[in-house]
Amino acid sequence: MSLAYAEVIGDPIAQSKSPAIHNFWLEKAGIDAEYRLCHVRPAELADYLAERRSDPDWRGCNVTMPHKQAVMPLLYSIDETARRIGAVNTIYPAFDRLLAGTNTDAAGFLEPLRDDLAKAHYFRMARIIGTGGAARAIITALADAGLVLVVAARDPDKARALLDELDPGGEHHVAPLDHFAQRTDFEFDDREGCLDLVVNATSLGMVGQPELALEFSHVPPGSICYDIVTAPLATPFLTEAAKRGFRTIDGLNMLIGQAAVAFERFFGVPAPREAGDVDLRRILTA
Template identity: 70%
Template sequence: MTRYAEVIGDPIAQSKSPAIHGYWLEKLGLDADYRHCLVHAAELEGYLTKRAADPDWLGCNVTMPHKQAVMPHLARLDPLAEKVGAVNTIVREADGSLTGYNTDVAGFLEPLQDELAKQHYFRMARIIGTGGAARAIIVGLLEHGLTLVVAGRNTAKAQGLLDELGAGEGHHVAPLDHFAEASDFQFDDREGCFDLVVNASALGMVGQPPLALDFSHVPPGSVVYDIVTAPLDTPLLEEARAQGLRTVDGLSMLIGQAAVAFEKFFGAAPPRVDGDAELRRILTQ
């Protein structure tokens, strides 16, 4: 039998993970496979029990809506996954037990590493969204000393998220529509600062309402990061580029988190060359 890993979710047919992992497996010439599997909520426990008994199964990536639901069924949680409160990667250990990880944090941070390695006298991120993706993003940015403003339709939920994730004092919440209206706020000299604007919501995704963000709320020199992957070039990113700002698209996080999971599954680092240009072409065909 061929060793294999897979991605689970509901729905799952749209997942790009098989294309990403399959590309790397082919490049490395590994005798292994990566698949997708539709798993409904009621089937989750049975699925994990069955797979844990399969010695050829290396583990799975977990997408919505199961990132929190899988946690009670795992033998161990990596400390970061426990802190985030969500698992997106499950690894089958040699004894058949299951360990849960969160690679979304590393995937989100990867394209920001050069900037985060610099010294700044102030770092701030404006995060739009309070869903599952926001959890990993908040934890990752807190570990790098950013002051956060979390915007959502429900400010109580946004504050609860900050409290649950141990943000402490000095962070803020805002209603989502606050950023939709123009502001006359005059930003001070931002030299030496790092400003980040993140769309961690589904707004702007195909089939979803657009993200209403007036760029008067975006400090000069900001990095604008949209985790949406369909469309890849969102109106938010288009406007940011028109404003002369650096942008990061959703494939950056998707490929980054997959790279960490790939090494956990297959025991080899994926081939990352030319800024993943060839892989990006495949994923956007």
């Protein structure tokens, strides 16, 4: 008897946490299906998609590096979110099993901020550190949510080009990366009624990488500090933010949130989640 399945593709792929997430939900939901790893090299990408399209048991795949851009010309349709971000991280068979692509990273990033964004604010601002692939999704998501953005990068010209591409009508700002590493004597105004985010959208602070150099005098009172790094979860940035009394959001929030959107696309039912994803987080951090 055949078994429905979805999978994650990439090169390399062994490090992916996606099978642990999706198989946990499949078991919890009582769905007779599985989620697999599949090592696909760049030269194999077109053949992989052609083979899977003809497999009636295949429900789709998540896409990780280095394929997120390379898959785009191989798909029949790509939704507006993925087009704006410039990357596809989820592929699924649509009508007549034609392959469609989307990007769930923006929705996954915003998920732990949903209650905050539902409130009215006098002003919304996010300081985003980084201009890589994850930053593209985060910039798109936050611009659409009505935040003024300050993007810090080693190359401010790249940051400006990114903002002009992703939200050309927005009144956003750029800064050199080392700007936030230097102490400032700027006195923030009353932030009551404002929403302030500080987001690390880089690999800085990850195991084996340098720490994020951030001077907390740049962080407005009441800010939410958000780090997309997943190893370790308690990055130096988040650890220091928590010590200073800031609310923190770790990288598993975005990882689990984007997976939940893909799960429903693949298997036709919402991911069977619990408040705080306690059991799943325990598995992912074991």
